[in-house]
Amino acid sequence: MLKKQLIMQKAxxxxxxxxxxxxxxxxxxxxxxxxxxxxxLSFKSKDELILALIDQFMTEIITDIDSIVKSNKSKDELxxxxxxINLSLFEKYSDYAKTFMQEQLHLIKEEFIEKMHYYNLLNExxxxxxxxxxxxxxxxxxxxxxxxxxxxxxxIYTELFFVSHTPPDFEKLSHSLVEKTNLLxxxxxxxxITAEYAPLLQSPKNNEISKxxxxxxxxxxxxxxxxxxxxxxxxxxRDQLNMPTLPRxxxxxxxxxxxxxxxxxxxxxxLENYYD
Amino acid sequence: MLKKQLIMQKAxxxxxxxxxxxxxxxxxxxxxxxxxxxxxLSFKSKDELILALIDQFMTEIITDIDSIVKSNKSKDELxxxxxxINLSLFEKYSDYAKTFMQEQLHLIKEEFIEKMHYYNLLNExxxxxxxxxxxxxxxxxxxxxxxxxxxxxxxIYTELFFVSHTPPDFEKLSHSLVEKTNLLxxxxxxxxITAEYAPLLQSPKNNEISKxxxxxxxxxxxxxxxxxxxxxxxxxxRDQLNMPTLPRxxxxxxxxxxxxxxxxxxxxxxLENYYD
DNA sequence: TATAATAATGACCAATCAGTCATTTGTCAA
DNA sequence: TTGACAAATGACTGATTGGTCATTATTATA
Numbered sequence: 001m002l003k004k005q006l007i008m009q010k011a012x013x014x015x016x017x018x019x020x021x022x023x024x025x026x027x028x029x030x031x032x033x034x035x036x037x038x039x040x041l042s043f044k045s046k047d048e049l050i051l052a053l054i055d056q057f058m059t060e061i062i063t064d065i066d067s068i069v070k071s072n073k074s075k076d077e078l079x080x081x082x083x084x085i086n087l088s089l090f091e092k093y094s095d096y097a098k099t100f101m102q103e104q105l106h107l108i109k110e111e112f113i114e115k116m117h118y119y120n121l122l123n124e125x126x127x128x129x130x131x132x133x134x135x136x137x138x139x140x141x142x143x144x145x146x147x148x149x150x151x152x153x154x155x156i157y158t159e160l161f162f163v164s165h166t167p168p169d170f171e172k173l174s175h176s177l178v179e180k181t182n183l184l185x186x187x188x189x190x191x192x193i194t195a196e197y198a199p200l201l202q203s204p205k206n207n208e209i210s211k212x213x214x215x216x217x218x219x220x221x222x223x224x225x226x227x228x229x230x231x232x233x234x235x236x237x238r239d240q241l242n243m244p245t246l247p248r249x250x251x252x253x254x255x256x257x258x259x260x261x262x263x264x265x266x267x268x269x270x271l272e273n274y275y276d
Numbered sequence: 277m278l279k280k281q282l283i284m285q286k287a288x289x290x291x292x293x294x295x296x297x298x299x300x301x302x303x304x305x306x307x308x309x310x311x312x313x314x315x316x317l318s319f320k321s322k323d324e325l326i327l328a329l330i331d332q333f334m335t336e337i338i339t340d341i342d343s344i345v346k347s348n349k350s351k352d353e354l355x356x357x358x359x360x361i362n363l364s365l366f367e368k369y370s371d372y373a374k375t376f377m378q379e380q381l382h383l384i385k386e387e388f389i390e391k392m393h394y395y396n397l398l399n400e401x402x403x404x405x406x407x408x409x410x411x412x413x414x415x416x417x418x419x420x421x422x423x424x425x426x427x428x429x430x431x432i433y434t435e436l437f438f439v440s441h442t443p444p445d446f447e448k449l450s451h452s453l454v455e456k457t458n459l460l461x462x463x464x465x466x467x468x469i470t471a472e473y474a475p476l477l478q479s480p481k482n483n484e485i486s487k488x489x490x491x492x493x494x495x496x497x498x499x500x501x502x503x504x505x506x507x508x509x510x511x512x513x514r515d516q517l518n519m520p521t522l523p524r525x526x527x528x529x530x531x532x533x534x535x536x537x538x539x540x541x542x543x544x545x546x547l548e549n550y551y552d
Numbered sequence: 553t554a555t556a557a558t559a560a561t562g563a564c565c566a567a568t569c570a571g572t573c574a575t576t577t578g579t580c581a582a
Numbered sequence: 583t584t585g586a587c588a589a590a591t592g593a594c595t596g597a598t599t600g601g602t603c604a605t606t607a608t609t610a611t612a
Contacts, residue, residue: 021297025600035561037602046600117439149456152432156424157468163393176468180425183463184456192433192452301570311591313572322570 004042006032012053016095020050050112057096058119059266061089062126066269067259069130079134079181083154083174090158091168098162125273127151135185142185144193149184153177211241214270224263233257234264237271251275280318282308288329292371296326326388333372334395335542337365338402342545343535345406355410355457359430359450366434367444374438377431401549403427411461418461420469425460429453487517490546500539509533510540513547527551 010031014023025046029036043049068085069078090097100116127147131139139146157177161168218238225231233254240246240254255271258264286307290299301322305312319325344361345354366373376392403423407415415422433453437444494514501507509530516522516530531547534540 019297021295024598026598036600037561038559040601041559145452148432148436149429152428153425155431156428160424160469173468176421176466179464179466180460183459187459187463188455190452190455192449193436300568302568312570313591314589316571317589 003034003038007034007039007042007049008053008056011049012057012095012099015053016098020046020099047109047111051115053096054100054112054115054119057093057100058116058123059269060093062119062122063265063269064089065123066126066272067265069126069133070272075134078130079178080174082130083177084170086154087158087161087168087170087173090154091161091170094162097158101158124151131185139185141194142188142191145188145191146181146185148193150177150181153180209270209274211274214267214274215241217267217270221264221267225261230258230261230264234267237267248275279310279314283310283315283318283325284329284332287325288333288371288375291329292374296322296375323385323387327391329372330376330388330391330395333369333376334392334399335545336369338395338398339541339545340365341399342402342548343541345402345409346548351410354406355454356450358406359453360446362430363434363437363444363446363449366430367437367446370438373434377434400427407461415461417470418464418467421464421467422457422461424469426453426457429456485546485550487550490543490550491517493543493546497540497543501537506534506537506540510543513543524551 007028011023011028014027014031017023025039026036029039032039043052065082065086068081071078071081073081090101124147127150128143131143131146131150135143135146154177157173215238218234218241221234222231225234236246237251237254237258240251251271252275255268255275258268283304287296287299287304290303290307293299301315302312305315308315319328341358341362344357347354347357349357366377400423403426404419407419407422407426411419411422430453433449491514494510494517497510498507501510512522513527513530513534516527527547528551531544531551534544
């Protein structure tokens with residue numbers, strides 16, 4: 001399990017430098033100081049490594065952002081924190097971001113694209129929730145537009161940091177983006193994304209978080225998490241999925257218990273959105 | 277020369293589908309219905325093909341957009357037309373856009389990245405000129421921010437079209453983006469990109485358009501353009517670069533003469549910016 | 553220390569690639 | 583019809599790839 005993490009870490013470094021088509025398994029194992037054969041003890045194939053990296057990166061980002069949006073911060077703080085965390089995460093995981101954060105990047109294999117698509121929709125849902133929380137019903141007609149403007153802001157300023165190599169002032173940028181978003185929210189009269197585009201955002205075909213899927217993820221978690229509050233909470237939560245008996249407050253509390261742990265926080269995100 | 281165009285056309289199709297790392301020369305020649313050897317009669321290497329494609333796409337886009345910005349349209353029309361043309365061009369050259377329009381895409385070779393960087397800076401300069409023309413001195417402090425917001429808008433809505441496969445309504449979107457840009461231009465008080473970022477935009481190291489470079493491009497044009505107004509204009513303009521004698525009005529007129537021709541319009545762009 | 557079980561190795565394989573070049577095909581004028 | 587030249591071909595090469603597997607090294611157990 002430790003070896004696996006080492007490979008993923010070195011691999012994403014190389015991918016950010018060269019792209020994964022251009023990075024060979026040999027290069028990865030060389031940088032890890034292990035043999036080529038050892039790679040295939042951790043991953044069945046190079047593709048599986050890439051899928052694992054996408055999962056690791058996207059679940060990390062999405063849970064942290066969703067956590068901010070769902071926190072009980074004031075409306076004023078909320079938008080600022082959202083931008084600030086978002087930008088900070090992209091900096092922290094800049095190797096991942098460089099490798100995967102291009103929407104229609106050449107992920108060649110359909111499998112990769114689908115996965116990114118799925119995570120992207122989850123992310124859009126979170127941003128939509130943010131907009132609704134911050135601006136309430138006043139922005140009903142323009143909320144989808146706001147989601148895309150926010151995405152556009154983040155995209156282009158992140159790119160600026162990647163290209164310019166200047167030390168980023170996330171504080172200043174976040175304040176600036178809050179102002180811009182507020183301006184658009186208050187004055188926009190001509191939204192572009194109206195009803196006909198909305199379905200894209202509202203959980204299409206495979207965007208749904210199913211009970212079975214969550215149970216699967218929990219069982220996976222249980223293999224990796226030792227004794228402790230998290231483990232107990234996981235087991236109780238799994239039982240609740242199959243046979244609900246406990247009151248909502250308790251369930252909420254159990255979800256809270258697994259919010260912080262790096263292995264289980266994705267599960268808490270899934271559950272939180274399952275019970276909404 | 278015709279063969280070269282065929283190869284470029286089919287190649288960019290395949291690149292948009294698979295990315296160029298994953299596309300083999302054999303695949304390209306198969307789709308063209310020619311042999312592999314014939315490819316190397318038109319291009320010295322696969323890399324040379326990619327560089328040629330970047331040149332073709334970026335010069336096409338940049339000249340057309342710059343042409344709009346430099347036209348004598350009213351301020352009201354200008355911004356709308358800018359968005360409309362920009363979006364239309366991305367649709368027209370969607371295969372190119374899919375392949376190249378990802379800023380930090382894995383163009384692996386330093387050479388590719390540099391080229392894209394260069395063109396990107398030219399594009400930013402054009403957008404800056406647009407902002408200055410439309411909003412005048414009122415936006416002195418926030419103009420660089422506006423440039424990036426405009427880029428962000430275009431980026432994210434283009435992506436939306438690429439992903440959603442819905443028929444795009446450029447008219448509606450352009451109106452919407454005009455409104456958004458106007459809002460930001462009128463009310464923004466907290467710009468992010470101030471003096472310290474500005475140098476990035478103001479013709480750095482290799483962003484300059486040199487006389488020698490233009491002469492080189494003109495000589496290349498002359499090999500491809502037959503007799504006609506364009507050819508005569510090119511020769512006169514080349515002479516003017518080496519030994520200026522004619523008044524500005526005449527030079528402007530000569531540049532106009534080569535504005536429309538597909539082969540020479542990039543030259544007209546270079547000259548226009550050389551004489552500004 | 554001896555034995556079993558697991559972890560790690562790297563030579564090897566088949567497939568694929570960009571690029572080459574001897575050969576063939578096509579196209580002229582004489 | 584012939585011959586000279588250019589255009590086009592595709593079998594071939596050497597290098598690189600993802601992935602395998604017989605062998606070796608390491609660790610744990612008795």
